[in-house]
Amino acid sequence: MxxxxxxxxxxxxxxxxxxxxxxxxxxxxxxxxxxGPSGMNPFNTTRRQSVFLETAFVLMGKLAKADGRVSETEVSHVEQFMQKLGMTPEHRLKAIALFKQGAAVDYDIHPKMNEFLAICGHSNNLKQMLLVYLIIMGLSDGHLNSDEEGLLHVIAGRLGYSHAAFNQLLDMVLNQMHFAGGQSTSASALDDAYKALGVSKDSTDQEIKHAYRKLMSQYHPDKLMGQGVPEEMIAVATEQAKEVQTAYDLIKKSRE
Incomplete structure (x- = not known):
């Protein structure tokens, strides 16, 4: 017009x-x-949210079955995850079906990855958040076995991550989880805090602040929802943001 x-x-x-x-x-x-008012076509946003959710649960199933069997801990983690998302009974059934689909022995992840890249691949945040969710899933039993880590590297490679870049992200998420529920009291808490932000003790205050702000921006609810992360899945990102905040506060306090 x-x-x-x-x-x-x-x-x-x-x-x-x-x-x-x-x-x-x-x-x-x-x-x-x-x-639209947010600078993003609402129909495209709905499509992105749907594809993101489908990809996440399918890959969670594949990851859980990576070592040949789905453990009770992994099943419990997925159930807690769905509970945290506040899914309706209908969406819960769909998520379970997607998880089982991914856990099938002969399931090929690449068509689903192709769809994800076509719909969501323009956003580095969406790609990173997908990996973060999968890493948290893989670490639900406290560690990653070689099969799980191998699959995560394949997925990360499809998303454009180098081996080194993925290992850095893995290390950051692992150490962010050390601050779940509040400040860590372990002897290595400060070391964990630096790793959680992807920096080191040799980093300047400005470099640390920049890393902190970048992570907080990546986990920002409005930004993630605007780019296509389903509203239900924002709770996980919010928890990660709290862990980053706790780690940053610990570093700041140590440098006073």
């Missing part, structure tokens, strides 16, 4: 050249209006 109006106004103001310029300006306005 605006492209036509732009062309008409452009003609009266600048003649035939104005038609072209007015049409271009109108096209930009039409595109912006189509995106």
């Amino acid at each position: 605006f492209r036509i109006l732009g062309a008409i106004v452009g003609f009266f103001m600048l003649g035939f050249l104005g038609i072209f310029l007015g049409y271009l300006v109108g096209s930009f306005i039409d595109r912006f209006k189509a995106l």
Whole structure:
């Protein structure tokens, strides 16, 4: 609509050249209006949320079965995860079906990964949050075995992560989890805090603050929801943000 109006106004103001310029300006306005108030097409957002959720539960199933069997701890973790998400009975049944689908012996993850990359692959945050959820799932029994870690490396590779980049993310999430529920009281708490932020004791205050702000931005609820993380899954990101905050507070206190 605006492209036509732009062309008409452009003609009266600048003649035939104005038609072209007015049409271009109108096209930009039409595109912006189509995106909605948040700058994102709501239908595309719904699609992203659906694909993100489906991919997460399918890959959780695949990860749980990576060592040949789905343990009771892993089943319990998924049940707690669904409980935390506050899923409706209908969505819960769908999530369980997706988990079982991924846990099937002959299930091939690559078609689902292709779909995820096509719909969500434009966002580094969505790719990272998917990996974070899967790492938390893999660590639900306290450690990653070689099969689970191998599968995570395959998934990370499909998402564009190098071996080193994924290992750094894995180390950060592992150490962030040490601060679940509050400040860690272990002897290595300060070392864990630096690792949770992806920095070291040699990092400057400015570098540490930058790493902290970057992580808090990545876990920000509004940003994640705007990019396509389902609302139900924001609770997990919020917990990670609290752990990052606790780790950062510990580092700041140690440097006073």
